[in-house]
Amino acid sequence: MTMAGDNGQNIDPIVAARALRKLDWFFIPITTIGNGLVWYDKAILGSAAILGMVEDLELSTPDQINPVIMDTSRLSWATSLFYFGMLAGVYPISFILQRFDTGRVLGTIVCMWSLTCMITAAITSYQGLYAQRFVLGFIESAVPTAFSTLISTFYTQQEQPFRQSWWVSAVGPFAIIGGSLNYGFAHITGGDLHSWQYIYLLAGTLTFIFGLFCFDIPSSPASAWFLSDEEKAVTLERLKYGHTGTGFGPLIVRNFGWTSFQSILLQFPIAAFSFLSSVMAGFFASRYSNIRILILIGCCVVVIASCVIVWKSNWAYHAAAPIIGYTMGGALTPFNTMVISLGLSNVAGYTKKSFASATIFVAYCIGNIIGPLMIRTQTRASHYPELWTGLIICYSILICAAATYYVLLRRANRMKQSAQGSDEGAGDNDESTRVAFLDRTDKENVYFRYVL
Numbered sequence: 001m002t003m004a005g006d007n008g009q010n011i012d013p014i015v016a017a018r019a020l021r022k023l024d025w026f027f028i029p030i031t032t033i034g035n036g037l038v039w040y041d042k043a044i045l046g047s048a049a050i051l052g053m054v055e056d057l058e059l060s061t062p063d064q065i066n067p068v069i070m071d072t073s074r075l076s077w078a079t080s081l082f083y084f085g086m087l088a089g090v091y092p093i094s095f096i097l098q099r100f101d102t103g104r105v106l107g108t109i110v111c112m113w114s115l116t117c118m119i120t121a122a123i124t125s126y127q128g129l130y131a132q133r134f135v136l137g138f139i140e141s142a143v144p145t146a147f148s149t150l151i152s153t154f155y156t157q158q159e160q161p162f163r164q165s166w167w168v169s170a171v172g173p174f175a176i177i178g179g180s181l182n183y184g185f186a187h188i189t190g191g192d193l194h195s196w197q198y199i200y201l202l203a204g205t206l207t208f209i210f211g212l213f214c215f216d217i218p219s220s221p222a223s224a225w226f227l228s229d230e231e232k233a234v235t236l237e238r239l240k241y242g243h244t245g246t247g248f249g250p251l252i253v254r255n256f257g258w259t260s261f262q263s264i265l266l267q268f269p270i271a272a273f274s275f276l277s278s279v280m281a282g283f284f285a286s287r288y289s290n291i292r293i294l295i296l297i298g299c300c301v302v303v304i305a306s307c308v309i310v311w312k313s314n315w316a317y318h319a320a321a322p323i324i325g326y327t328m329g330g331a332l333t334p335f336n337t338m339v340i341s342l343g344l345s346n347v348a349g350y351t352k353k354s355f356a357s358a359t360i361f362v363a364y365c366i367g368n369i370i371g372p373l374m375i376r377t378q379t380r381a382s383h384y385p386e387l388w389t390g391l392i393i394c395y396s397i398l399i400c401a402a403a404t405y406y407v408l409l410r411r412a413n414r415m416k417q418s419a420q421g422s423d424e425g426a427g428d429n430d431e432s433t434r435v436a437f438l439d440r441t442d443k444e445n446v447y448f449r450y451v452l
Helices: 013-056 073-099 102-122 126-140 142-154 160-168 171-185 195-214 229-240 249-254 260-265 267-287 292-312 321-345 350-373 377-382 385-420 429-435
Strands: none
Touching: 013 073, 013 102, 013 126, 013 142, 013 160, 013 171, 013 195, 013 229, 073 102, 073 126, 073 142, 073 350, 102 126, 102 142, 102 195, 126 142, 142 160, 142 321, 142 350, 160 267, 160 321, 171 195, 171 267, 171 321, 267 292, 267 321, 292 321, 292 385, 321 350, 350 385, 377 385
């Protein structure tokens, strides 16, 4: 049996189930840990800011108009420059990942990322932090792009949402784990370094260890070293039928009357909600057909409600309402899961899929560049109105865009069905399986069906 012949082969369900289990045991842990480290690395800045980094690197300065108020725009730019780096790196690195062995490229990049992270402990000025953040973003752009493409390469359309949800939801457990580590390091008072510097050294060390494992990531089912030849063939055969925030959380919470230590711990509720809601969204999207856009719209509604509650509630000492609203913002994680799942399940052809993955990430970076710049210390008394207004407008537009996308995909499926000239699931099965691995795009392949 050839690995990807023109004609369909009978699939042994026992072998297929065994192969799927092996894929899950390999890809779910490695992508979840990898994306968790990406999040932890980005989120460290928020914890480091309340543990002395702002003062050490002069990230806040007296406001020129009212010197009593401290201007934290330098901290905002340090956050945004990370995503400028991601924007610069996402397309060239996606091209490299597409052209060369995934494991070797990703392993090398992750090890470079770990060293860049550890270098943060040696930075002594905000200009040095600016440069480090840009380089870090450039390097890290490889990770989520590679993970989303790998999941869409090894799993069918129906299986992808649940698997994508696992690595996207890593934000939740790693927020708890990372928050616990940061809380512990925050109490270190001895030694030659400050507590925030120890945190970066730890993150860099953990990332380097992870990078060593990345060298074992296969580029395709045919090169998956943990599958037998029979399992590789069955995995390829299965695929034929499918044709296929920011680091400002602790700073915001501290405005609700909590100490720096308590602000770190209060990231746990939103982390738990992010994880549970994302996994549930992925499960239901894989269990029931064509509900992904509906889940996405539901997440947008929850995020809008979250923004309104935080913005309009009373930020009194230890107030409960803004914490509840802030926790509801964890709906961003299942939202991201559905965006990635829809974006990559609805394109075919390896080049187009890689480009789509990079484009989704570009949009993500642009949002994260703009977001921190909307948090201005001068508007704290009015609860940062620019931030919440901008988010509410954006997610309202997304609801309209998602509804339009649903209509367009349904129309496209009807046109494909009409062009195929047969009922769903009927027709020339041999022809369908023959074209499955011809690297045709979703528009070129009449047998391809868009998921909703």
